[in-house]
Amino acid sequence: MASLKPKVAIIGAGIAGLSCAYHLAENDIPLTVFEKSKGVGGRTSTRRVEPSLSFDHGAQYFTVRNPILQSFVNTWENLGVVSEWKGRIVKLNNKEITGTEIIPRYVGTPGMTAMAADLAKNLEIMRGTKIIEVKHSSNQWILLDEAGIAYNGFDHLIAALPAPQTAELLANHPISKIASSTPMAPCWAVLVGFENKLEVPWDGAFIHESALSWVARNSSKPGRDATKDCWVLHASAEWSAHHLEDTPELVISQLLEAYACAIGQNLPAQFYKTAHRWRYSIGGSFINPTDLHDESIGLTICGDWVNGGRFEGAFLSGITAAESILKKVITLKD
């Protein structure tokens, strides 16, 4: 029976790669995940400056519509991996609050990496391993990393990467055309700690008519140190694209000024500030899963960008990718 099980390589330990790996591992499919960073989670990441000072600088929260993700969230809530963020979220236009958004928003605790860490805990993950080339030869996939090390003997390859990185890695395969025609917007993030509490009546705000598109009081999320007033500011996609090559110092000063301007008041002095550039933040559409799976060579693509973007899309795209392999295993058994 073991010979019917394909050996699977998954590139990328973001939420898509990990939900895929988790679902395959649950079904006893042998697999290895390759991740270029030391940590897992990709864009659901937390910058931990010191034990009591951390910032979710990528995904801010996630929402749930699908019952499969909801059942994971229920388990995660019981384990203390996830909590509902009950912060006040508003829309801000020209210094005025123009709306309040009340929907369940979930965050990882103590940081947004918590969900990835939980999915990853029993998986074989090659961390710090950037795959720079993949080849399909004699019905097997061979992966090459930056250090020139080759990983052989995989029957199936799953690419769980942002669209531009998928397009680059699979450039020789027709499936990569879908990826190369999917743009993903950049995002500059500023992480800032204020010496005194910023007096505003919200914990998160979608900002219109500004260089900023979103601001959040990170310290208002459950499980964070609420004694420090820590904020994450995200620039709009347009502003980020226009200022992609600015220095972090310039970005910090421009976005702090934009926040002061958006609320019409001076900001308190800052005890900490830094900037992070996401070259690929969000983007994507809904692509038919059959267009992302090439059975003839054992290749599947997943990631948020194939399923509407966002955490939930990424999670479900990973499950769908795993299902495409499991279906084949079940068919072979029958």
Ligand SMILES: Cc1cc2nc3c(=O)[nH]c(=O)nc-3n(C[C@H](O)[C@H](O)[C@H](O)COP(=O)(O)OP(=O)(O)OC[C@H]3O[C@@H](n4cnc5c(N)ncnc54)[C@H](O)[C@@H]3O)c2cc1C
């Ligand atoms: C600034 C920002 C704000 C966001 N806000 C929200 C939000 O509020 N709500 C929400 O639902 N979503 C939000 N998102 C989107 C959300 O973070 C993503 O949809 C989701 O995390 C994508 O998961 P993924 O697994 O598809 O991709 P990723 O998280 O990008 O995972 C890909 C992984 O592949 C790795 N990798 C890349 N290339 C290689 C290689 N060659 N070899 C090995 N490993 C490689 C990367 O290091 C990464 O870990 C936001 C994203 C950003 C950046």
